[in-house]
Structures are given as structure tokens and as C-alpha cells.
Amino acid sequence: MLTIDSHLDLAMNALEWNRDLNLDVHVIRKAEAGMTQKGRARGTVTLPELRKAEVAVSLATVIDRTTWPESIRPGSAHQEISYAKAQGQLAYYRVLEEQGKVRILSDWPSLQRHWREWQSGTAQEPPLGFILSMEGADPVVWPEQVESWWDQGMRVIGPTHYGVSAYAYGTGLPGPLTSRGRELLVEMDRVGMILDLTHLAEEAFWQAMEIYQGPVLASHNNCQKLVPGDRQFSDDQLRAIFERGGVIGVALDAWMLYPGWIIRQTQPNVVTMDAVAEQIDYICQVAGNTDHVGIGSDLDGGYGTEQTPGDLDTIVDLQKIPDLLRKRGYAEADIEKIMHGNWLRFFRQAWTM
16 A cells, blocks of 8 residues: 655665665665664665555655753754754755655645656656655754755754754753744744654643644654653644644654663564554544544664564565554545555645645
8 A cells, every 4th residue: 555654764874874775675684784783784664665665755854963961862063063964864865866766745736746656557666755854953053044944845844853952852851942942933834844743842842832833743753641751642732733633653663662662672572563553543542533643654763673563574564554454443545544645635735725
């Protein structure tokens, strides 16, 4: 089934981990054999694998954190460096596009045409579709620079990542938007940049929902009731996103699927892909419909199969989700909405409002 994945750190894997994403995923695993860094020799995503997985569209990220006094994870020494690194990741996507391997989608007509091409099956090998997204806004060196990023094709920005950014507190560090964060949201609203609520600390989340009036999404987020912790959303946060017409991409990071997961200790065989279906089902139950959930896998987001469901080998296994939902009684039309339809509707509304 054709799929939209709302969060993949493809350029990060290529540039930071030196992975040739043109290769078969198993070739990369073999090349990385013996490396001890988390995620090495356990990758799940390459360009050929995306095609096998029928992932016709991805939200492809640029990401680089800057180090701040309260930072809880390492980052670049200055926002200027984060900007340059993110520009390098953007250049990676552009060179893929120039070779016809991918197509950068920046408005509804381009997305609509691209989707119809994949649906028709008339093209022998249509390009993969990428919507450009920024995870953590440190590469935006000053708030007014949002417009420059927009002009370069960026369409979605999340203000923070882990700890704190120039603009907001995030996962693992409670706190608000910064004063610059408020300015950032005003600029994002002005140019039409979509707000990704993923990773925002709860206080910053509610402030962002009040200040920013444009379309909101959560590219890769799960539910606090199923897996407690500040990385997940409470039911109140879920409902607030529903009320704004947003969509939540369910993530496959195992510590977001299994309560009490200890990174580098818990083994992936304790959780299966059915936990992904459970997250999807929970969001549908809270919403009272199937209109606000999709897939935001975050596969290879700094980890590999050591931190994914035990029955997942590569991103192709996203195709297990439809059968898992059928077993839970979901109708085919609803499954199609979850796999791609909700994201299509979201971007049509966001880009034509």
C-alpha cells in the first residue's frame, strides 16, 4: 500500500554517518560490521528500500543542534555552524533531485501530481517524493531567516529537539518558549511554514498552540497513556492537535513503544509491530475517528534495529501495519487514510488555505 512517512533523517544518515543511501541496506550493514556506535550495522532505510516499502512521500529532515548552557545533548558551538551543517544536508537533497532520484514537493499541485504518478504506475521508476522539514530550529540563526529557508524549499519546522534550542525547551528539559521562540512562530505564521509540535516541552507546546495560528502536525510522536514520559503527548495535547486539524505520525522508536525501555539494555524482541498498531488505535479512540493519525517512523533516527520492534528488519516492514489494523477490525478505507490519506488531506488543506 502506498505510504507517506512523516519523519526520516535521511540527510543526517548520509552526511553524519557517511552512508551511501543509493545502496542496498544490507550492503551498508556489511560495510559497518564491527562499528560500535549505536545504530551501526543495523540500519533500515536507503533509497532502494524506500521504493520497496512503497513510501512515495517522506518528510525528509535537516537537523543540527546548537549547544546552549542548559543543553543535555551535544551540539555545534554556534548557530552559524548549525546553519552551515543544515545547508549541507539541504544540498544533499538538491543533488539527489538534480539526478532525478527524488522530487522535492513544496506545494499542493506538485504533491498531487507526484501522488497521481505513483498511483497510476505508468512511470517505470518515479522519483521518491520529499517534503523538507527541520527538526529543531537552531539552523534558523535569527527568526526573520525563516523566510530564506522557505524560499529554499523548507516547509515544516519544529522549534526544538532534545533539551533546549534557541527557541524552546524540548524533550528531557521542561520549560517554555524563549522570547526568540515567540518571534520565530510569528515569522513561521507569516510565511506559511507549518509547525511541527514534536519534541516541545509541555509548557512550550501550549504556548506555541496559542501564538501560532497556522497548520500544526506532530511528525513523530506517540501517546503518554501507553508509554509514560515527556516525549509522548497527553490526551489533552492529542485533542488540541485534533481540534486544529493536525495529524500525528506514530513513531517506531522502541523506547516510545514499550514502557520502561532502557536504551542499550532492553532487547528488541520484547516489542513487536503490534505496539505500533496499538499507538495508532489509541489515537483513533481518543479522536473518535481515523482522521488524525499517520506514520512518522523516525527509522534510523540515531539508532537501528537494536531499538525498533523485534519483527522489523527494514522500512519495508511498515507494510505489516495494514494487516495488523485489519486484525483490529479497521476498514480498508480507514487503513488507507492512516497509511497516506490523512497526510494528503493535511497538506492539501495546509497549502491551499
